[in-house]
Amino acid sequence: MPIPQAEIADRHERLRQQMDQHSLDAVLVGERYNYWFLTGHRTREIEKVMRPMLFVLPRQGDPVAIVYRQQGAKVKANIPTVRVYGYEDLPFDTELLVEAVKEAGLSTARIGFELGPNQRLGIAYEHLSALRSALPDLVMADAGPAIETVRLHKSPYEIEMLREAAAMSARAWERVIAEFSVGQSEREFATAVGVELLREGSEFDVAGHVTTATSRAAYDEPLQAGDTIWCDFGATLEGYQADIGRRAVMGQPSSDQLDVHRLVTSLFDRTLEAVRPGARASDVAKACSEAMKQAGLPELTERKRIGHGLGLNAGEGPSLGLQDHTVLEPGMVLCVEPRFFLPSKEKIHIEDVVVVTSDGYEPISTGAGELAVVAV
Template structure:
C-alpha cells in the first residue's frame, strides 16, 4: 500500500479521504480484481465496499484492507461508514464519476464532496514498482513471441481477422488473460486508419500490414506495433517506412529521466515534418502503460509532463496516407536515470513475408 504518498495527496488536496470508483485505480490500490467495488482511502485505513458475490474474493485478494459488504444499497453502506468515521471533506474522482453517481453520493451531516482530478492516475500509477515492471516485461515478451509466430502465417488470401484471432489465440495459449485492446490489423490502404481494427479484408501481395496489439497478463498490458511487407512494395511505401523508423529511433534516443514528454514528441514529429509528411502524423508520439493501455504521461506536443525514473511509456510515431496505406512502429520502454530499457524486442527492420 502506498500509504505515505496517499497521506501526502490528501493533505495537498485539503481532504480527509478519497473515494475511488475507477476499476483500474481500485485494483491498483487494493489488488481486488472483481468487477464490483468502490474504495475509501483515509490517512490510516483503506475500505473496500463490495457485495456478497465478491466478499470472499476481496478478502483473499486484498488482505490488508477492510472489506465492507453491502447487503442492499452500496450507497447506504458507504453513508454509514462515512458517518461512523466522522469525515467532512471527502474527495471523489471527477473524471470517473457520472452525474448519476454524483447524485447518489451520500449528502448531509456536514459532508462535503470535493472533486479531484487524476490523483491516482497521475501521482501514483505512473511510477511503477519492481513487481509491476516485472509483469509488464512478461506481457511485452509474450507480445514479441506472438509477433514472431504470426509472420509465418501471413500470405495473400488470409484475412486480417484471421491473423488477429491467431495472435489472440497464441497469447492466451501461452498464458495471457486476453488482449490489451481490440487487435489492429490494417493492410493495404486500410493502413491509413490509425486504429483500423481487423476486418474481413484479404491480404494481397505488394501491401504493408500494420499490427498493433498487446497481451494482458496478470492485470498488466503490453502495446506493440510492427508493420511488415507482403512481397515487394513500391518506393513510396519504402520511403514512408524508413521515415517512421528513423523518427522512432530518434525519439527513443532522447528518452531519459528529466526530459519533458513534449521534447520526445518533437524529436519524432520534426523528422516526419522535414520529410514532408507532417500532416500525415496526427496523434501523439506515445503514452504511459500499465494496468491500462493508455495511461499518463502522454508524449504529445502540448504535454507538461516530465519523464521520471520508473515510468513505462510507448514510443509510436506513424504516417498515414489515404489511398496508399500507413506505417506505425511502436515500442514499450522503461524510463531510467540515464536513458531507457527497451521492453519490446521484435525486429523493426522491414520484414518481407508471404
C-alpha cells in the same frame, strides 16, 4: 505472479503522501483501473455498472471497501486490514456507503473523488448526490492529480509484468508471421494474433487488444503478394497491458516499402533520443515533429500525440504530445509510436515500450524496426 501485499501497501503509502500534498483526508475510487491499482482485486463485477465496487483509503486509519458481498473475501486477501461492507445485490445500497463513510470518521472530511479530466467516476451521480445529501458537511475534491502522480511511476513489480506481457506479444507475433498465408484476410490475421496471445497466457477477461489495417480497403478481402499489414496489439498479464505496433509484407518487400519502413524507423529512433529524465513529454513530441518536418512530412498538430504512458490501462499518462509538459522521471513507462499516412491513405506506424531510467531509458519491448515478411 499474483500481486504481493507489500506492493499494495506501498501504493497506499505513496497515495497517502499525495493526500498530504493535496490536503485530502481520504480518496474514494470506483473506476476499474484505479480500483484494481489500489486493491489488487481484479473482477468482472466492476464492469457491471449496477454493482459498483468502491474503495476508500483514508489518510489515517484502515481502508474501507464497499463491494458486492461475494467479492469481499477476495479484497481482504490482498488487504488484511480493510473493513469490508458487502451489499447483497440490486439496487446498490447507498445507505451502506453513507454508513461506511460515517464509521470511518469521514463525515466532515475533505474526500478526493475521480473528478479530473483524466478520471471517470466509478459511482453513479445519483448515489453521489445521495451521499452529499446525507453528509452535507462532507467536502468533495478532485483526487485526480494525487492518483495520477502515484500511477505515473511504475514499481519493479509493474515493470516486470509489462516486460513479460511485451515478450508474450512478441512471441505471438512471430508465430503468426511464420504460419500466416497469402490469400488469407485481415480478419483472419487479427484472429490469429488474438489466438496466439491466448496461447501465451494473455488474460482476455481484462482485454488484451488487437487492431489491424492493411493496404487493402476490405477487412475480408484476401491479401495478395505485395500487400502490407499493420497490427497494434498487446497481451495482458496480471492486468498489465502490453502495447506494441508491428508491420509486415506479404512476400518480399519492394524498394518503396523498404524505404517507407526505414523512414518510420528513423522517426522512431529520433523520438527515442529525446527520452530522458528531466525532459518534458512535449520535448519528446517536438523531437518527433522536427524529424517529420526534416523528412518532408506534416509536423505534429497541437492535439496530436506520438506516444503515451502504459500500465493497467493501455492509454495512461503522460501523453507524448505538444500540450503535455509532464517532466519525465525514472520509473515512467512510455509507448513511443510515430506514425504518418501515405498518399494512398495507408497508415504507417510502429510502436515499442520503454521505461525512463536515471540516465535515459531502457527498452521493455524491442522489434518495431523490423519489417516482417510473410512467406509466399
